[in-house]
Amino acid sequence: MEKQLEKLSHEDRMLLLRAPALVSMLAACSDGGIDRKEKADAIELSHLRTFTSPPILHPYYKEVEKIFEEELERMIQMYCPMGEPQEQMLKEEVEKVYEVLDQLDEKYRLELWISLDSYARHVGSVHQHFLEFFVFPLSIRGITE
Known part of the structure; x- marks a missing residue:
């Protein structure tokens, strides 16, 4: 991970380390704001990712955990x-993250992209009840969306 981050400018490195917080904000604020449960879940996930992410990303998430909260x-x-203006600014910052990902090796870039995507999905689904996945396993507009 260190070699991957060494390729980047200080600004790009910090942006990449802020990426989980950025995607958490974007996912949680899709309904207007971030509540305590979403915030707590995002913080917990930043800790969990230090050992549940693919091994190649463990050092990355250890650095993320230091600044995440x-x-x-x-x-x-x-x-x-x-x-709307805040959402647009946030989206632009997330787009910059994906531009920085293009500077990384293919395997690392793919693993990190998948991880950030699942991070956003997890934070965005905090309020879904686990039974929803058994009763309505398919996405049904108006019920599960």
Whole structure:
């Protein structure tokens, strides 16, 4: 991981380390704001990823964990309440993350992209009840969406 981050400028490296907080904010704020449950879940996930992510990403998530809570709090102050201008700024910052990913080796880039995508999905689904996946395993507009 260190070799991957060494390829990047300091600014790009920090953006990549803030990426889980960025995608958490974007996913959680899709309904207007981030609540305590979404925030707590995102913070817990930042810790869990230090050992549940693919081994190639463990060092990355150990670095993320050091700054995650502070970054998430900073983003909450910056983007909430979430309006259209704030959402657009947040989306632009997330797009920059994907531009930085293009500078990394293919395997690392793919693993990190998949991990960030699942991170966003997890935080965005905090309020779904586990029975929903058994009763309504398919996506049904108006019921599960």
